[in-house]
Amino acid sequence: MKSVLWEKGDKIDMVMQELTVGNDHILDKEMVIWDCIGSAAHARMLCSIGILTKADTESLLSELKNIYALGKDKKIDIPANLEDVHNVIETMLVEKVGEVGMKIHAGRSRNDQILVTTRLHLRNMLLEWLQSLSGFLQICFVRYTELKDVLMPGFTHMQPAMPSSVGMWLHAFIENSLELISEGLMLLKIINVNPLGASAGFSSNIPLDREYTTNLLEFSRVQRSSIDCNNSRGRFEEKVLHFGANIAGLFEKMACDIMLYTTREYGFFSLPTELTTGSSIMPQKKNCDIVELLRGRGAKIRASALEVVLITAKLPSSYNRDYQYTKEPVIRTRHELGEMFRMAYLVISRFQVNKDRLAECMYPDLYSTYEANRLCQSGVPYRKAYRMIAEKLRNGTYDKKDLEGDFLIIATQTEKYLKEAKQDFDVLQKEIEIWAKKFESIEKNIFSV
Incomplete structure (x- = not known):
């Protein structure tokens, strides 16, 4: 044997x-x-x-x-x-x-061998997520262009609050995605250090050329402390899984909104029939299971991140066998988040908008803050203007009149911000492509002397 x-x-x-x-x-x-x-x-x-x-x-x-x-x-x-x-x-x-x-x-221990193996895997997984976020963003930009002028109520405390639009709703996810890509690129730089050559965690009396392997594997630098190389196992996994949980948080919020907006009571959005499931007993049902499961999967990813925290929080310095248990949550999260991206792509690219229902829900009192702001601009102290409009709403004399036109100010501002967002995205996309080319070159060239 x-x-x-x-x-x-x-x-x-x-x-x-x-x-x-x-x-x-x-x-x-x-x-x-x-x-x-x-x-x-x-x-x-x-x-x-x-x-x-x-x-x-x-x-x-x-x-x-x-x-x-x-x-x-x-x-x-x-x-x-x-x-x-x-x-x-x-x-x-x-x-x-x-x-x-x-x-x-x-000159090598299984300790630094598994460290460099998992580091390369983590790095590739992170790049994969950044590329997937890029794809999600591109879909959001397309849907924004299609739906930017469709008005919808904005909600606070889950109650109608002020005028908004489907474009503004999508813009929120665009900005969140840009923030996540920036965060992911920074994280890629943090974890892109070379542990190979740390041996068991106390270096080697063989004169290993760690800069040589650093260059071959496109690491940014040598991870200098051999003890910290082992200490970083679990620590780097935790950072990456928390980043994965942040991506899941984006999709959770989107899924929560869509679940509400596709209910009969709201009726703002719908999914095409082919993206819904049925009931074994209720013939009329068209369930948005894919959105519910998109929302639910986020909890599984958060749990994986917490699992790594709890495994590693109590450990002393250097290698401990407990680190073996940090591998499974990472591999599990790679699969789970990959599925979440597939779900999110389907939902965001194919949800449909009920323009008539949205127009019906643009209640007159949504514009009441606009009228208070107009009075403020004419010299009335804002608190006095606020109370004047509140009194009109109370006694039924409020009239939104021509206030709908004021939304154009918001829409123009949003359009300006979208152009800036696209410029930011172009810069970030180029950085993602640079990382991708580096990693592709390793796989092409590493097996040649």
Whole structure:
């Protein structure tokens, strides 16, 4: 039977091994390609400092490239007795290239090996979310152009408050998305530091060239403290999952609004029949299940972020086996948020607007603040103007007259802000594209000497 990397000839209690491995051998199928990339960088660095020959390095890189391709197609099986992706890849290398495969672990611990693997995975996941936010924003810009002139009531305390528009409603999600992209790009810079070479967490007496692997893997810099490399495991996952929860919060709010606006009582929006489900007993039902589940999924992502916080909050410095449990919430969130993006794309691109119902709900008193503001501009103190209009509303003498025209001031301002938002988006989109090109170049070039 093939053995784990840490096997030294002592007897292993198989129940203990089963309990400590957990589901790592299942989760790590997601990590194969990232371990191959990190291992390729490490091999190339070992060649540069003379530990591997060029011929050895070429053999290792060739086989790592093959394993990478299998991992990309999810064709790597990880037996439970081999624990994880790192054991499996080294075992495969030894089987294919013999003793040369045993050389790749020089100067490296599974601690910094898993750190660089998960760091590459986290980085890619973050970029994927930024690209998906970009796609969501582009849909919102299109829908804004279509619906910007459709008036709708604005609500506070869930009561009709002031005139608004479908365009203004969409604008809110545009600005939130821009804020999230800015936040995500900043987070990408924070986590883009290289832990490879920290070894078990106390550096190595082999003169590893950490700048070399930093450049190969397009990290911004070396993560300098080898102890902090281990301390950052869980800490960086927590930051990324909180960012994921913030994206989920955007979709939760959008979903809550749409659930309200598609009820018969509101009747502002609807979903096309093909995006609704039915009832097993009530023939008339057309349920917006996709919106409810979009809203519900956000709670699952928040729970994953909290899970990582609770696992890591109590730990001392350096490596602790508890970190094993930070992997599953990350992989789970990648899937959940990916599904949320798919749901949000469908809903925001295809919701329909009931213009007649919206016009019907543009109640005269929505414009009462406009009249108070007009009086204020004519020199009446605002508190006095406020009370004058309140008295008119109370005794039934209020008349909105020509106040609808004042919304043009708001609409013109919103249009100006949308142009600025598009300019901001263009800048952010270019930055996302730069990151994407960097990461694409790694996968193209990392397996060459």
